[in-house]
Amino acid sequence: MRTTSSLIALLGAVALFGCSSSDTNTPTDPSGDEMLAPPAEGxxxxxxxVSTLQPAQEIERCQLFVAPPEGLNVNREVVRYSGGSHHVLLYTTPYTSIPTQTRRGVAVDAAQVHDCNDGPQADWEVDGVVAGSQSPDGNSFLGDLPEGVALKVPPGTVLLMNTHYLNASPDPIETDARINLYTIADDEVKVEAGMLFHYNPFISVPAHGSSTARMRCVTENDISIVRIQSHMHRRGVGYVANKVALDGTMTELYAHDRWEGVPSEEFTPFLELKAGESLDYRCEYNNVEDRAIAQGLTSRDEMCMLIGPYFPRSPAYENCETEEGLSAATWFGDGTSTCAGVFECLSNLTTGSDAEAYGCVVNSCENVGPQLSAVLDCQSTAGNGACIEACSGQDTEACGTCIGTACSAEMEACQAATCD
Structure with a gap:
C-alpha cells in the first residue's frame, strides 16, 4: 500500500547536461575535418x-567545469558532436567549487570525464540548463538570442556537461562533444533571458503498449519565447505543444514524431505568452519491450520535456512553478479513471513499482486533471508548506495526518470530480 508520505517520496525523486576558449588546439572530429573551433579570445x-566507447557500449558521461570569474552573458550557442549521441547538455549547479564526491558518496575526479549512467542528477545536483542539443549538426537549445538579450551564468558557477552515447559498431570509437558559448559585455545586456525546462514526472507505458503524458504550465508573467524543442527517449513516437489562451483556446505550436535528431520550432516574431496563459504539451509513446516503462533519468526510462529560451527571465516558470515555489502544472491522463479512482489505485498497488504508481495518474481521465493536480501539488509540497515541520522527521504517520488535514479541501474536490 502506497501511503501519502511514500507518494511524496516518489514525486521528490524527480529532479531537474573540456576545455575553455584558452585551448589553443583546433579540435577535429574522427574524420579529420574541423568540427567546431573555440570562440575567438574575448x-x-x-x-x-572527449572519451572512448567500447563496442556495443551505451553510456552517459559527465564532466564538471567552473565558469570564468567574470561570469558569462551568453547571447549565442553552437553545439557540435560526433555521431552516436542522443544528446549533449550543459547544466548549472548550486556548487561553489567542484565536489570531490558524488551525492551518493562516491569519490571521483569530477573535473575529468566520468561515467554517470544513472543520469547526471543521480550523482550531481543541478538547478538549470544553459545549453545543449539533440542534433549533432544544429538545432541547439539556446541558439541565437536577440541583440541585447543574454542568459547569465554567474561568476564561478560550476557547470555540468553531460553526453549520452551508443557505440553500435564492432570497434572502439572516440566521441567528441563541444559547446561554444558566445558572450556579450555587461553593458550590452539589456534583458536577461532564461531557459524553459518543463518536466512531466507522470509517465507510464505498459509492456507492448502505448500511452501519453500531458502537462500544462501557466505563467504568472508576460514572456517572449524564442524557440521550443522536445525531449523524449526511444519509445517516443509523437509530440505536440500548444499555446492556451486566457479563454481556453488552444493553438498548435509544434508537432513531430522524432525522439532523436529533434527539430526545434523557431518563432518569428517571438511567441508572446501573457500572464495567465499556458504552454500545454503532450508526449506519445509506444513500448515494444517486455517490461513497463516509467519516467526516469536514464535511457532505460522515459522523459517528456519542453525546453526553450525566453525573456525576460522568470526563474519560477523555468521549472513550471509559481513565484511562491508551488507547482504551476496541470497533469492530464489519457484513461478513464476518476480522481478518486486514482487514489484508490495508489492505495492498492501490487508491485509498488514506479511504472505502476505513475500509471494510476496516467490512467485518469482528462476532465479530472485540474482536481487531481491540485491534490498532488498539495501533497508533494507538504500541505502547501503547512506540514513541513511535521514531515521533517521520521514519523510518517504524523506527516500523513497533517497533510490529510491541510489538503482536505483539494481532496474533497477530487472526490467530487467525475469524467462526465
Missing part, C-alpha cells in the same frame, strides 16, 4: 568532452 568559451 568572445566566449568552449566546453568539450
Amino acid at each position: 568572445t566566449g568559451v568552449q566546453y568539450r568532452m
Whole structure:
C-alpha cells in the first residue's frame, strides 16, 4: 500500500547536461575535418568532452567545469558532436567549487570525464540548463538570442556537461562533444533571458503498449519565447505543444514524431505568452519491450520535456512553478479513471513499482486533471508548506495526518470530480 508520505517520496525523486576558449588546439572530429573551433579570445568559451566507447557500449558521461570569474552573458550557442549521441547538455549547479564526491558518496575526479549512467542528477545536483542539443549538426537549445538579450551564468558557477552515447559498431570509437558559448559585455545586456525546462514526472507505458503524458504550465508573467524543442527517449513516437489562451483556446505550436535528431520550432516574431496563459504539451509513446516503462533519468526510462529560451527571465516558470515555489502544472491522463479512482489505485498497488504508481495518474481521465493536480501539488509540497515541520522527521504517520488535514479541501474536490 502506497501511503501519502511514500507518494511524496516518489514525486521528490524527480529532479531537474573540456576545455575553455584558452585551448589553443583546433579540435577535429574522427574524420579529420574541423568540427567546431573555440570562440575567438574575448568572445566566449568552449566546453568539450572527449572519451572512448567500447563496442556495443551505451553510456552517459559527465564532466564538471567552473565558469570564468567574470561570469558569462551568453547571447549565442553552437553545439557540435560526433555521431552516436542522443544528446549533449550543459547544466548549472548550486556548487561553489567542484565536489570531490558524488551525492551518493562516491569519490571521483569530477573535473575529468566520468561515467554517470544513472543520469547526471543521480550523482550531481543541478538547478538549470544553459545549453545543449539533440542534433549533432544544429538545432541547439539556446541558439541565437536577440541583440541585447543574454542568459547569465554567474561568476564561478560550476557547470555540468553531460553526453549520452551508443557505440553500435564492432570497434572502439572516440566521441567528441563541444559547446561554444558566445558572450556579450555587461553593458550590452539589456534583458536577461532564461531557459524553459518543463518536466512531466507522470509517465507510464505498459509492456507492448502505448500511452501519453500531458502537462500544462501557466505563467504568472508576460514572456517572449524564442524557440521550443522536445525531449523524449526511444519509445517516443509523437509530440505536440500548444499555446492556451486566457479563454481556453488552444493553438498548435509544434508537432513531430522524432525522439532523436529533434527539430526545434523557431518563432518569428517571438511567441508572446501573457500572464495567465499556458504552454500545454503532450508526449506519445509506444513500448515494444517486455517490461513497463516509467519516467526516469536514464535511457532505460522515459522523459517528456519542453525546453526553450525566453525573456525576460522568470526563474519560477523555468521549472513550471509559481513565484511562491508551488507547482504551476496541470497533469492530464489519457484513461478513464476518476480522481478518486486514482487514489484508490495508489492505495492498492501490487508491485509498488514506479511504472505502476505513475500509471494510476496516467490512467485518469482528462476532465479530472485540474482536481487531481491540485491534490498532488498539495501533497508533494507538504500541505502547501503547512506540514513541513511535521514531515521533517521520521514519523510518517504524523506527516500523513497533517497533510490529510491541510489538503482536505483539494481532496474533497477530487472526490467530487467525475469524467462526465
